[in-house]
Amino acid sequence: MAQLHGRRYIRAFVSGFFVAVPVTVTFLDRVACIARVEGVSMQPSLNPGGRNESDVVLLNRWRIRNYEVQRGDIVSLVSPKNPEQKIIKRVIGLEGDIVKTVGHKTQYVRIPSGHMWVEGDHHGHSFDSNAFGPVSLGLLHAQATHILWPPNRWQKLKPVLLEERKPLYSEND
Template sequence: MAQSQGWVRRYFKAFCKGFFVAVPVAVTFLDRVACVARVEGASMQPSLNPGGSQSSDVVLLNHWKVRNFEVQRGDIVSLVSPKNPEQKIIKRVIALEGDIVKTMGHKNRYVKVPRGHIWVEGDHHGHSFDSNSFGPVSLGLLHAHATHILWPPERWQKLESVLPPERLLVQSAAE
């Protein structure tokens, strides 16, 4: 009897040591490096969720890439919603700070993106709550860069950073 209690005690002790090492490592990895997220809604169709409400894509979110606010036009990013801080939204970066963008339904026809901000839009215009509704977004709201579709398996692919042809800039900050 004492021998079986010793085995249980050793097992429990080893489990606790492993648990108290693994949990902080896993939490740090998910918070600082990468995680996965399910994309809901139609705002990013056809890039994400092309099947409509019948399917939800699961994407890999890379936190590491946005840690220094290094984003490019065309990147698909996850960010904290400017209207509801408890919600994360996923959109495509259309313009960077200093760029002049022709808006689609915003109160101003043309907007110069201020320093420290980006202009984001969903790919499915008219079905997206994006910068056309709330204006330029602070870089501080960036959460992650969506890099790959992981689910469903038939849609496994790397997400490309491309601007839709109809969303070319009026003037780039580089000009």
């Protein structure tokens, strides 16, 4: 009798496992995941403690499923220079915008269709569009929506754009 009870337990566990794994993988692939933010490029918004502390953020993949982002959003994207790496930056400009660059080869850039301009908040310490130019929306991975760790930093991330980083011209406004 105990052996029969044990088999039933194992069968229930295995069938539950084979349902839970695909559901979890699909959720992480399509809806949301978490990630540790490393480096100083997004200071002071993320990792204000420097290299000693790393913020952990919620990455909402569902929000960007139609490539809809707005200026000021913090996004995760595939690095245009290293497809093995994901980077996290703030959206400064969208297609049609003219942005004033910070150390780019040209002082002003018009963002082409299907692209965006992204920068780290810590200018001079960020590998961003000022180094590699406008980024294809196809490289978007997720939008960072909340800081989850450390607990004293729990907060919703709001789209913020400093006045001096706003586009000089925007077709869509």
